[in-house]
Amino acid sequence: MMNSIRENIQIIRKTLSKEICLVAVSKTKPDNLLMEAYKADQRVFGENKVQELVGKYERLPKDIQWHMIGHLQRNKVKYIAPFIALIHGVDSQRLLKEINKRAAQNDRSIDVLLQIHIAKEESKFGFDQEEVNQLLTSEAFLSMKNVNVRGLMGMATFTENNDTITTEFMDLKSLFDTLKQTYFKQSSDFDILSMGMTNDYKIAQACGSNMLRIGSAIFGPRN
Numbered sequence: 001m002m003n004s005i006r007e008n009i010q011i012i013r014k015t016l017s018k019e020i021c022l023v024a025v026s027k028t029k030p031d032n033l034l035m036e037a038y039k040a041d042q043r044v045f046g047e048n049k050v051q052e053l054v055g056k057y058e059r060l061p062k063d064i065q066w067h068m069i070g071h072l073q074r075n076k077v078k079y080i081a082p083f084i085a086l087i088h089g090v091d092s093q094r095l096l097k098e099i100n101k102r103a104a105q106n107d108r109s110i111d112v113l114l115q116i117h118i119a120k121e122e123s124k125f126g127f128d129q130e131e132v133n134q135l136l137t138s139e140a141f142l143s144m145k146n147v148n149v150r151g152l153m154g155m156a157t158f159t160e161n162n163d164t165i166t167t168e169f170m171d172l173k174s175l176f177d178t179l180k181q182t183y184f185k186q187s188s189d190f191d192i193l194s195m196g197m198t199n200d201y202k203i204a205q206a207c208g209s210n211m212l213r214i215g216s217a218i219f220g221p222r223n
């Protein structure tokens with residue numbers, strides 16, 4: 001017998017320390033399964049498609065915090081700008097600029113994470129170390145008043161090799177610490193390190209993650 005969603009969430013929560021935020025990744029899953037998680041007191045959900053995210057936002061309880069965890073196209077920012085709680089995958093200055101513009105139009109500030117390329121695979125999106133330094137020191141970035149960079153996000157290589165995953169997560173943690181020291185010393189806002197999914201969240205936690213994005217281990221496999 002498979003566990004219920006409530007049981008899955010409870011099992012995962014037991015292994016997490018209090019400061020860690022669990023993002024329930026509900027992409028492709030129907031509303032009723034999200035509601036099962038909601039009834040188990042889950043309030044933070046992650047989606048990777050704008051249309052699906054907006055639909056679920058409109059139909060489901062308003063105290064849910066929605067996180068956009070996937071690759072975000074600039075022309076779709078406007079649809080989520082009114083309500084999104086956190087955008088994980090910011091991977092270019094142009095995207096950040098668009099988020100800033102749409103946030104201003106909605107008279108709010110939007111929290112974002114900069115996605116860092118840590119995996120060996122070519123296809124993964126994200127800044128490298130030099131690009132992220134360039135961004136954070138640029139005039140353009142410093143003039144953006146409606147985005148709040150809360151931290152970093154990264155995805156490790158998809159591999160069975162735990163050493164590879166550990167090295168990548170440790171590199172990301174160390175970059176996070178360096179950037180915090182260098183650019184965010186005066187503010188307590190740069191405080192989120194989003195790394196770890198179903199297959200690697202235990203490693204991520206050991207490497208200093210404080211935000212896990214977990215789908216399959218909560219909702220079961222996706223087809």
Ligand SMILES: *Cc1c(COP(=O)(O)O)cnc(C)c1O
Nearest residue numbers: 025048069197198213214215216
């Ligand atoms: C789908 C997805 C996850 C969750 O993946 P699982 O392996 O099901 O836990 C986490 N992060 C991102 C960016 C995703 O797209």
